Amino acid sequence: MSDRPRRSTRQPAKFQEPSPIVARPKRKAQDADKPVNILHQLLKSPKSALTNIDISDLVNFSSWNMLSPESQTMLKTLLPPTAFRGYQPVLDPSHPSAVDSMAVDQPTSGLPSDSLDGSVFTDSHFLAAAHTFQDHIYSEWLSDAHADKVKKFQAGILDGTLSAPWxxxxxxxxxxxxxxxxxxxxxxxxxxxxxxxxxxxxxxxxxxxxxxxxxxxxxxxxxxxxxxxxxxxxxxxxxxxxxxxxxxxxxxxxxxxxxxxxxxxxxxxxxxxxxxxxxxxxxxxxxxxxxxxxxxxxxxxxxxxxxxxxxxxxxxxxxxxxxxxxxxxxxxxxxxxxxxxxxxxxxxxxxx
Incomplete structure (x- = not known):
């Protein structure tokens, strides 16, 4: 018997060319105004994250205390007098109930102090307004497109071109x-x-x-x-x-x-x-x-x-x-x- 090695009858594996490596595109550099874009997305886009959260988890007395004194001072100008501690309602002198009152009966001042009353953030009226704000974002009422429609409508009212057909x-x-x-x-x-x-x-x-x-x-x-x-x-x-x-x-x-x-x-x-x-x-x-x-x-x-x-x-x-x-x-x-x-x-x- 010959010592010659036998040949294998198995078909050799076909050669496969390696697939080319696709270079991933470089990540776009962040724009310098990205914070502005995020703010625009939050406050004007119907896909804003603000539309899907409990607004009281974000706007509350704890988050108020995290703000800087300058920011608090600016935001206080947007709040009514009843939102501050020490507010005392004062009747107008023309009110019928004030006819028989004397000067000594009047409070020293009806103006509130600068200290904000934390209960304002849990007041039902405040929460209703906050929920309405969320609804307006979701309904695109705060978007730029809707603002343009409002401007066009107001201009049409002033120049008289917006009257509906009879x-x-x-x-x-x-x-x-x-x-x-x-x-x-x-x-x-x-x-x-x-x-x-x-x-x-x-x-x-x-x-x-x-x-x-x-x-x-x-x-x-x-x-x-x-x-x-x-x-x-x-x-x-x-x-x-x-x-x-x-x-x-x-x-x-x-x-x-x-x-x-x-x-x-x-x-x-x-x-x-x-x-x-x-x-x-x-x-x-x-x-x-x-x-x-x-x-x-x-x-x-x-x-x-x-x-x-x-x-x-x-x-x-x-x-x-x-x-x-x-x-x-x-x-x-x-x-x-x-x-x-x-x-x-x-x-x-x-x-x-």
Whole structure:
């Protein structure tokens, strides 16, 4: 037998290349303003740790004593007088109970001492305010984005651009097809009976009554709008109340001829100049009379195509609110929607 070594029949292990070592990115150096970022996270982010803890474990008399005297002095200015020891309530001299009191009965001073009463941190009012603070952080009411919204809202209130759309305008946008339709010639107006039923007892209130009681005033803009489906047209025109007769309370209104909708700017100011051509004037006593006058001036709807129904819902009153300044860029001189004549009539009837 040969002494020659035998070969192994086992397959040799395959060579595997070593996997490359991925170098870990270097840890980003801490920013110099990281304490500021942490404070911003704590006080403004909804993920702040302050929203998940018992606030009384953090804000208490023990933590107060850990503060420096300078910090305590600054924070004391934010606390009410009742938070300090030695506070004595003092009635104002105008209070009825102080009429029979004498000078010797009054305490020497109603001002508290500089020593803080530790029980303020366990007071139910203080804890309620602290919990509300946590809720505001969680709800993002203290975030920068919410602060920007508040600034935008306040600016809109001051310049008058934030007024919400009137409910009638919202309704018209969602129900354009059904907005005061006019029936074909010879057919009964479908809205007449409906308007009478909705108006109820308020239908007895006349336009002259609204003028007499100051519901509508000189300087108000009365905006007309009706959808005439039979001629496929929407007629819109503004009229401004120039005068109200002192005895009959008939309205004298100004409007532009033809299809011009809005009035010239010099008639919309608080001290308007005298009207000149081509501005026209008319005297009316009912909304239907004003509607027919507007349609006569406009000229696009013939008398045979006009409705016989109620016109109170077709007119919207626009009026200044407070001391709002005139807006040269506004087609109604900065006035705001005050409601339809139908709405104002109903409000007057049920409020009187």
């Amino acid at each position: 409910k009638d305008e919202v309704w018209e946008k969602s129900n354009k097809v059904n907005a005061l339709p006019v029936a074909e010639k010879g057919a009964p107006p479908p809205s007449t009976i409906d308007f009478s039923n909705r108006a109820g007892e308020a239908a007895e209130v006349k336009l002259a009554t609204l003028a007499k009681k100051g519901v509508i005033k000189v300087g108000d803009v009365i905006a007309y709008k009706r959808n005439f489906m039979n001629v496929n047209s929407i007629i819109e025109k503004d009229a401004i109340i120039q005068a109200i007769h002192p005895n009959t309370y008939a309205l004298t209104v100004l409007l532009e001829p033809g299809s011009t909708q809005h009035l010239p700017g010099h008639l919309l100011s608080r001290n308007p100049s005298d009207p000149s051509a081509p501005t026209q004037a008319m005297t009316i006593t009912t909304p239907s009379m004003l509607e027919n006058g507007i349609l006569d001036v406009d000229g696009r709807v013939s008398k045979s195509s006009r409705p016989n129904g109620n016109a109170w819902k077709c007119f919207t009153v626009w009026r200044w609110r407070g001391e709002t300044n005139n807006s040269d860029n506004d087609v109604r001189g900065g006035r705001q929607n005050h409601g339809t004549l139908f709405y104002l009539r109903g409000s007057y009837h049920f409020d009187k």
